[in-house]
Amino acid sequence: MPPLESDKVGLHILLKLSALVIILAGIHAAADIIVPLLMALFFAIVLNPLVTWFIRRGVSRPLAISIVVFAMLIMLTLLIGVLAASMNEFLAMLPKYNKMLMQKVLEFERSIPLVHLRLSPERMLQRLDSEKVMAFATTLMTGLSGAMASILLLVMTVVFMLFEVRHVPYKLRFALSNPQVHIAGLHRALKGVTHYLALKTLISLWTGAIIWAGLVLMGVQFALMWGVLGFLLNYIPNIGSVLSAIPPMIQAFLFNGTYEMIMVGALFLAVHMVLGNIVEPRMMGRGLGMSTFVVFLSLLFWGWLLGPVGMLLSVPLTSVCKILMETTKGGAKLAILLGPGRPKSRLPG
Template identity: 40%
Template structure:
């Protein structure tokens, strides 16, 4: 008679194969439906962030429905004003782009001539033809087309956010009526939603502070289009490891070629970017969130690659948010909490601490 343990070991490869096959099907489905899932995910995360002011207004005595409407009006007005300022700054940047291209082209030719003067076998004429200044303008219509597509997607996301916020008003009642024993599920869902809400709110606030500090640094150093670079720093702060470098490259390069700039000012701006991102990302953020809400460096970079491959640029932007959502969901259930611990930084003080929900752990 076979031993029960032998039977469990014989089914382990089959279960692992089925799990991997299901994972492949899910990932392929997400990639195929990315055009539908990306606006939905953006709307879901924005709605989660917006629930914090809704709850705050409700505690002040407003009804939930009125609190939702007031939150939508305030946030919509703020985003509309920011959008108008950003569009105006972007238009000015497009107008100044030919002059910037010409200056970069001249710097590039000077660099090639300098390298050729050192004895390097470089055909300056051939390389210069590859980076002809007239060819730089070819991508402008494509960028403008993407901006138009972004505006349409923004309208869809805004409508989804509005409907999702109103849907949350009676979501717990629906769950209670749908389940026979709703208490355990509601408890896990409450823990998951509170932790996710806290993470998204803190991450968004830190990104806003990062953008504001970058705006101040650009203003102090006389960098043009400071609002544009500040918004870029805010958005790319959600991308781990390389987001801050991508956000710093355009303004530093612009200041390098500016008539009133130069190498010294560009170095100062690069140092400002480095200092802001180091302080906010390595000192403030871990202290505010706690180490339990962190990811290991490898997992953060791997999530950037995987989600970027599935959802494109938006997947890279939301890579850490999506992975943290998955980690919080795994951590809210005792049977999958060990997987969430593997995704974390792994520096918690005791082993028992990893087996408790995030909300019950002490922040470091």
């Protein structure tokens, strides 16, 4: 390759990378606008099969959308109301956590005389500053109450999306340069993401309900709050189930004891093993065609780009990008890198 031509290739790659950095910086800066739209799109994708189910049974589209959205609104309002009450009670008990944790650690030090931790109660109280924890929890409460104010806007956006979905194929036929290829890719992406989100939501509901019921039977406080946390974090692949188990285990250790903490951990482990490793793979089938490493990287990337919502939707967002890449010449090779590997039929032996 002549030097001049190689310089052009290098400059072309550099320009593409520069454009990508500018686009990502713009998305990161506009996260406050993009995140609500993504949440509305998430609800629209999950609710659209229900709307379709009503339409197939003779219900008109406006009435079907009204029924589904009204049910969603009631569930969200009840859930946020009950969760806000639980978090208020949790905030009131936060100052007790510091003293209990300090007592537990000091008891642990006295029970093992060979281990000289040399713990200072004064230093522990400084590090476990309850005011900082309460400030963080109060911020979460403020965001939760602010979510109530945003529900109406979210619901209206979902309604418009559900009305607009039937016109999307018609519009794309005239908007795209190569409609057959691109519409097929978009249809495959939408079908895969809808399948994933619907089943993931169902499995997450089972996860949250089982955790809530199990913690209630164990007598663990704030069982509903931890069940909701398990439901939400179950959307985060790989590490979500681990993160959801840590707070209730700490609480059980402080307020109940070591045995109760082990039982809570066993409950989360059993739910993850049964639903996450047995039920979910069988229901998902082939999944979205991404490697485990790519799923983990997408979790970090979308979490940095869009915050917690990006982590929750990291898998479907990456899947859509992968499928859309497959419809272009330049992105087809990159889409292969995001895939799980060679088909089983091509593997040697």
